[in-house]
Amino acid sequence: MITIYLLFILMLAIFLGFELIQKVPATLHTPLMSGANAISGITILAAIVLAGNDSSTAATVLGVIGVFCATVNVVGGYLVTDRMLAMFKKK
Amino acid sequence: MDNLVFINVVYVFAAALFIFGLKLLGHPATARKGNILSGIAMLVAIIVTLMDQNIVSYGWIIVSVLAGSVVGIYVSQKVEMTGMPELVSLFNGVGGLASAAVATAAIVASDLSSGIATISVIALIIGAVTFSGSFVAWGKLSERISGKPIVFHLQAIANYGLIAATILFSSLYVMDPSSITFVYVVIALALIIGVMVVLPIGGADMPVVISLLNSYSGLAACAAGFALENNLLIVAGALVGASGIILTNIMCKAMNRSLINVLTSGFQEVVTNDVVVEGEIKPIITEDAFYVFEAAQSILVIPGYGMAVAQAQHAMKELQELLEKNDAEVVYGIHPVAGRMPGHMNVLLAEADVSYDLLLEMDEVNSRMENFDIAIVIGANDVVNPAARELKGSPIYGMPVINADLAKNVFVIKRSMSSGFAGVENPLFFKDNTRMIFGDAKEVISNIVRQFND
Numbered sequence: 404m405i406t407i408y409l410l411f412i413l414m415l416a417i418f419l420g421f422e423l424i425q426k427v428p429a430t431l432h433t434p435l436m437s438g439a440n441a442i443s444g445i446t447i448l449a450a451i452v453l454a455g456n457d458s459s460t461a462a463t464v465l466g467v468i469g470v471f472c473a474t475v476n477v478v479g480g481y482l483v484t485d486r487m488l489a490m491f492k493k494k
Numbered sequence: 495m496d497n498l499v500f501i502n503v504v505y506v507f508a509a510a511l512f513i514f515g516l517k518l519l520g521h522p523a524t525a526r527k528g529n530i531l532s533g534i535a536m537l538v539a540i541i542v543t544l545m546d547q548n549i550v551s552y553g554w555i556i557v558s559v560l561a562g563s564v565v566g567i568y569v570s571q572k573v574e575m576t577g578m579p580e581l582v583s584l585f586n587g588v589g590g591l592a593s594a595a596v597a598t599a600a601i602v603a604s605d606l607s608s609g610i611a612t613i614s615v616i617a618l619i620i621g622a623v624t625f626s627g628s629f630v631a632w633g634k635l636s637e638r639i640s641g642k643p644i645v646f647h648l649q650a651i652a653n654y655g656l657i658a659a660t661i662l663f664s665s666l667y668v669m670d671p672s673s674i675t676f677v678y679v680v681i682a683l684a685l686i687i688g689v690m691v692v693l694p695i696g697g698a699d700m701p702v703v704i705s706l707l708n709s710y711s712g713l714a715a716c717a718a719g720f721a722l723e724n725n726l727l728i729v730a731g732a733l734v735g736a737s738g739i740i741l742t743n744i745m746c747k748a749m750n751r752s753l754i755n756v757l758t759s760g761f762q763e764v765v766t767n768d769v770v771v772e773g774e775i776k777p778i779i780t781e782d783a784f785y786v787f788e789a790a791q792s793i794l795v796i797p798g799y800g801m802a803v804a805q806a807q808h809a810m811k812e813l814q815e816l817l818e819k820n821d822a823e824v825v826y827g828i829h830p831v832a833g834r835m836p837g838h839m840n841v842l843l844a845e846a847d848v849s850y851d852l853l854l855e856m857d858e859v860n861s862r863m864e865n866f867d868i869a870i871v872i873g874a875n876d877v878v879n880p881a882a883r884e885l886k887g888s889p890i891y892g893m894p895v896i897n898a899d900l901a902k903n904v905f906v907i908k909r910s911m912s913s914g915f916a917g918v919e920n921p922l923f924f925k926d927n928t929r930m931i932f933g934d935a936k937e938v939i940s941n942i943v944r945q946f947n948d
Contacts, residue, residue: 420736432837474562
């Protein structure tokens with residue numbers, strides 16, 4: 404049953420995503436992409452739990468790799484997007 | 495309140511912030527705020543996740559977060575705007591690797607039920623393909639790997655074989671989730687698939703590939719969310735997936751090609767057209783071009799990747815100010831596939847301090863093309879090729895282009911007479927109203943600027 408409920412969330416999120424992103428103008432497509440990239444670093448949540456759990460050394464190591472990579476994605480992605488968006492000015 | 499319930503309540507709040515952040519990204523005036531909101535959502539979600547009771551030690555988490563932050567801060571401050579396509583490719587790859595690592599960790603941590611095992615292995619495959627594919631794309635964009643499609647004998651068959659093998663070994667693992675060895679085989683196969691899928695795609699099609707890999711990095715997170723039953727991973731991953739798919743679609747439409755065509759074009763025979771473009775190339779020196787600029791009332795600038803390579807955007811901004819002082823109107827017409835990723839030109843021009851309301855889309859400038867006194871093409875080629883409109887049989891026939899040839903005067907700044915990225919002849923260069931200014935884009939524009947100042 405939980406899978407059905409997760410599928411429901413997925414379906415709604417996809418439709419919402421399409422509606423939201425279609426409204427982003429072409430001029431912002433590069434920051435949109437790097438910003439979306441930062442959001443995809445959301446895997447950090449799963450990685451944190453796996454890295455802090457002591458079920459097995461292999462899982463911890465993989466979790467730590469996951470946390471590292473996802474952090475690069477999150478921190479780098481948001482900062483570079485902010486740097487770009489700061490340049491978009493109207494005169 | 496139960497710890498897990500609390501965490502999930504905060505996740506709902508974070509999801510709302512992500513959505514609101516993306517909504518604000520819909521306009522340049524609010525976009526920065528939107529990105530910050532999205533960042534806050536991420537921070538809140540991370541902090542609340544640290545309260546999870548399954549976490550017994552924080553040492554490694556802190557170390558890896560710190561190390562990741564240092565790398566993230568360093569690259570985000572150091573990258574130049576010309577290098578954004580490469581950076582986004584790398585970030586896509588790193589995101590894919592994170593998802594692959596998480597899925598593998600879930601697999602080795604315990605024996606999973608067959609349902610969870612299936613979705614975990616899917617997350618693993620998408621993540622690994624994104625990782626290796628993005629690195630090949632990065633290599634092509636940074637020209638460490640040839641931008642030409644790399645194809646070898648029987649490659650298509652080899653790809654089908656790889657996919658079949660991946661499905662086989664994945665199924666073997668799912669049937670017996672304690673047999674981890676099969677997972678290692680799947681990882682290796684998925685990594686090879688990523689390389690094999692991107693290698694045959696040419697450099698000109700990289701905007702599509704980056705968009706698609708961006709979408710995959712979201713889908714990988716989404717699949718990992720299913721494996722670990724985490725709502726926020728599913729919502730955020732789906733948003734990113736949708737974003738990448740929309741951009742992929744826009745890029746394909748802008749090239750009048752299907753996604754399948756872009757992904758497999760390396761395997762198809764090169765379309766050669768025997769159409770010989772008739773006419774004469776008419777070069778002009780900047781001294782003469784200057785008089786036309788001085789008399790012009792409205793000027794359209796059409797930038798392409800060549801502008802980025804020559805770093806001509808700052809000189810162009812200088813010229814724009816002089817022209818505006820001279821009471822002329824200057825706007826920029828930007829084709830969706832100009833540059834190496836969606837919106838690349840806009841970022842470069844924003845960096846040069848060009849106001850974003852002067853950056854117009856293709857349809858906006860095409861509808862008033864006849865009224866422009868000058869269309870100046872800087873380092874663009876295929877996106878202004880009239881063959882797309884009038885030359886049946888041309889490989890790019892049917893592609894929507896900026897109709898620069900319909901402006902009163904056309905100036906094309908170009909290094910030499912070589913054909914564009916797509917290797918297609920450009921009849922624009924031979925039109926009666928076209929004048930070629932040969933030279934480095936930055937030098938040519940600086941030259942005109944200098945004459946304005948004299």
